[in-house]
Amino acid sequence: MTTGIALFDTALGTCAIAWRAAGIVGVQLPEGSPESTRQRLEHCFPDAVEHQPPAPVQQAIDGIREHLGGALDDLRWIDLDFEGVPxxxxxxxxxxxxxxxxxxxxxxxxxxxxxxxxxxxxxxxxxxxxxxxxxxxxxxxxxxxxxxxxxxxxxxxxxxxxxxxxxxxxxxxxxxxx
Incomplete structure (x- = not known):
């Protein structure tokens, strides 16, 4: 199954997100540079391909961005994919x-x-x-x-x-x- 990734800007810096069909599988907080952020997430998901996020992923990005900007949200509404997690x-x-x-x-x-x-x-x-x-x-x-x-x-x-x-x-x- 293909993993999509996308980078996005927040008040803390450039973050990254990874997803599969069932939900979000990874979030990367800012590293030293956007490239470092991407590389750290790609290390966790070697099959990842950069894509335009589908609507549910874009909503998750928007929620994370708003939360990190100070509009607090518990983010529990974001669908996650725990396949392979113990x-x-x-x-x-x-x-x-x-x-x-x-x-x-x-x-x-x-x-x-x-x-x-x-x-x-x-x-x-x-x-x-x-x-x-x-x-x-x-x-x-x-x-x-x-x-x-x-x-x-x-x-x-x-x-x-x-x-x-x-x-x-x-x-x-x-x-x-x-």
Whole structure:
């Protein structure tokens, strides 16, 4: 099955999206350049071909663009394709997708919700493999004690903090002075 990709501009920079017939399979947050963004997504989807997005994908692009521009949207209406994604990861993504903008859970909270209270590290690993950042808002998942934890998208934890601030998340929406 062919994977389509497209780049699109947002308030954070150039993002990319990948899709198949069943739904969105990947989102790439901005890297150092639009070409780097494209290459990182193509690395994940080697069969990808750049196409004009069909209407549902364009709607997803518009939603992501608006969200990153400050018009907060939970983006739960976007159809996703999890073919080939392990069941544990899908379960983690389902819980993560239900976290509203401006709120957070910890890796341990998600593990407990899965009925696996000792699996916080496995939850973190699943989120590190998240192919759909922002749509599956892994930036809303923190380490124990409210620590930022990791973030595998371009810009790392700085981008995670920027997304949390954009969503007016308590403790992250204050201006950074230093």
């Amino acid at each position: 069941e544990f990861d899908c379960n983690v993504y389902d819980i993560t997708r239900a976290i509203d903008p401006g709120t957070t859970l910890t890796y341990g909270d998600i593990a407990a919700e899965l009925g696996k209270p000792g699996a916080a590290q496995a939850v973190g690993q699943a989120l590190g493999r998240n192919p759909l950042p922002v749509v599956i808002p892994c930036h809303r998942v923190l380490a124990a004690g409210g620590q930022v934890g990791g973030f595998s998208a371009g810009g790392g934890t700085l981008t995670k903090r920027e997304l949390l601030a954009l969503e007016h998340t308590p403790g992250f929406d204050d201006p950074v002075l230093f």
